[in-house]
Amino acid sequence: MLIADLLKQEFRKGFRSQAFYRGLAVKLFMGFMTLYFAAIFITIGFSLGKILEEVHDTRTPLELINGASVYIILAALTIRFFMQSLNTLNLQAYQSLPVKRSTLVNFILLKPLFSIGNYLTLLVVIPFAVRSVSAWHSGWVALQFVVVCILIIWMDIWLASYLKRRFGSDLRAFVVILLILAGVAALEYFKVFSVFGFSMKIFGFVMMNPLGLVVALLVSGMAYGLNLMFFSKNYYPEKFNEKLSRGENKVTGGFSFLEKYGTIGELIQLQIRLIFRHKRTKSLIYMSAVFMLYGLLFYTNEMYSGSPAWLIFCGLIVTGMASLTYGQWVISWESNYFDAILTKNIPAKTYIKVNYFILIAFNVISFLLSTPYLLMGTKFFFLHVAMFLFNTGINAFLLIFTATFNNKRIDLSARSMFNYQGTTYKSFLIILPVMFFPMLITFILANFLSFNMILLVLGLLGLSGVVSIPYQMKLCTQQFVRRKYALAEGFRESE
């Protein structure tokens, strides 16, 4: 069967790509992380029943899950919409072969079903079904529960890719989805309409009534059909891969005032364009925005807000996520045109200055956006001030200085959320200390200093860094000039 052949070729593509032979350390780290999360998921799955039993006296855990299902599915759909990369295919290679169009379309739609990553949820679902659902209801219901969950995952995959193909992934979609979620939550909260109760009824039927299985099948079949319809309307194969690249020219027009600032302004504008015209960098910014909400979780939770080290960690994330994640690959982002950077009229000193400017700008913006935390107490405000100084004075330097060691090419035009290009063990060597060093200091200092004093120490450390930025830049420039050949050589090697 043709689709099977195509799938086989995709697997080969995966195994034979250079990325697969990436450093052993990265693979080990990824493997370790995967095991870690798998373990967490399975544990959650086994204990979920117990936890839910304590939440409500009269309803069974499965009923509670059913009630939350609408929320879970919507949330999963949102995450997928932003994280899932559209499945594409190197069409040119197949177009000229006698392969039917419908085969290609079916292949594109079926491919994600064979990706293990999509079934991580089952690590929670199956233990829960085995332990709790089968005990409260019956083995048959447990089985149906698992099957329906798989169908729901499929539906999510197809619905997300349909929405994405249909609407692209621009900022407006993000806002619309957030509004819908907020609206649903508000209805629930103000007791206008209980989505929870509604969801409990619907999913109660789907999960427990044998006929429900048919409904689930039909619904995910419909999601599949939506995609088929889209492809039949958008006949030409270029459409398969399109959509994502559209509508990206608008965002960056507003920064033309930077042109007044000569070479530095030009280079900054260039990086802004780079950020807003690529999927990977854009999602990085969105993710950073989401991480700014981390504080809501940490600061309100006794377990974390009582621990200085965790507070510091959270402050670091809230005020620095954007600069930390972007900074991790600073210089490498520009690997596609690095030779131009080296040969056009751009002094090395200016180039380093620009990267400093970008990271500091990220920090300033994050800090300004974090000021609403003031409402939760001045403690958090001071925490953010200290961490802002630390990020700007010390972490920016560490990131830029060590970036000169990361000479793996990043090809931004390969669009994918989980595009780890440019990730080597070196990136972890850089990011881990940057993230955890302040935590470690705090952990030690907390034994004999109050939290405010720790903030003062970190803040002063940061401030002394900020004052020495001109000197830091000099160091970074020297380092950059020393390493530029290795960087250029590495960047020229495409994967």
Next chain:
Amino acid sequence: MITISNLTKKYNGTTVLDIPALNIQPGESFGLVGNNGAGKTTLFRLILDLIEANSGEVTIKNQPVARRDEWKSYVGSFLDENFLIDFLTPDEYFAFVGKLYNKSEGDISAFLEKFSEFFNGEVTGNKKLIRELSKGNQKKTGIAAALLGDPQILILDEPFTALDPSSQIRLKRILNELQETKNTTMLISSHDLNHVTEVCKRTVVLEKGKVVRDIATSDDTLKELESYFAV
């Protein structure tokens, strides 16, 4: 203008370039020919300080190029697509490069005006990103950007490949004009012996990293080169 002394470059122990001495005079048009792997691009990369020499040095105006910035303001170059910024439109790219060389917007559009024939309406004024252009139009973009800063030295690697015949002729005209009006020093490599002899007054043949011929172009040059490369 450009002086090369005792320059060697090795990769994994094999010498890919070994030039004891080579001088290029101001205003000279210097053609570099050689088969694949002869070291043409390596030589250009060394001149542009993109790779590190194992020994020897390249100086431009008596200043070593290695790890310095001064030469960048008067050397224009285009070797390959790594010199292009593929997520910009050609217009944005020209504006970017022009500003690096302190050109005003008026300068840039006057400059591009002169290239309109060469661009053939397919490069400027388009909403297409550089990565969406054809190889030929990408090449035109890169070449024009290399010339944008009014360079005293111009370095082009294989400028004629991927161009259509009319564009090749136009490019030759542009290069010849530059020599006459601005006395630009040019270093141009090519597989095509015809093009090199038409544009360059001096032709150097590289083989396995060594200079094996260094000829002042005359009517016989093409024949001489052809017989050299004949198998």
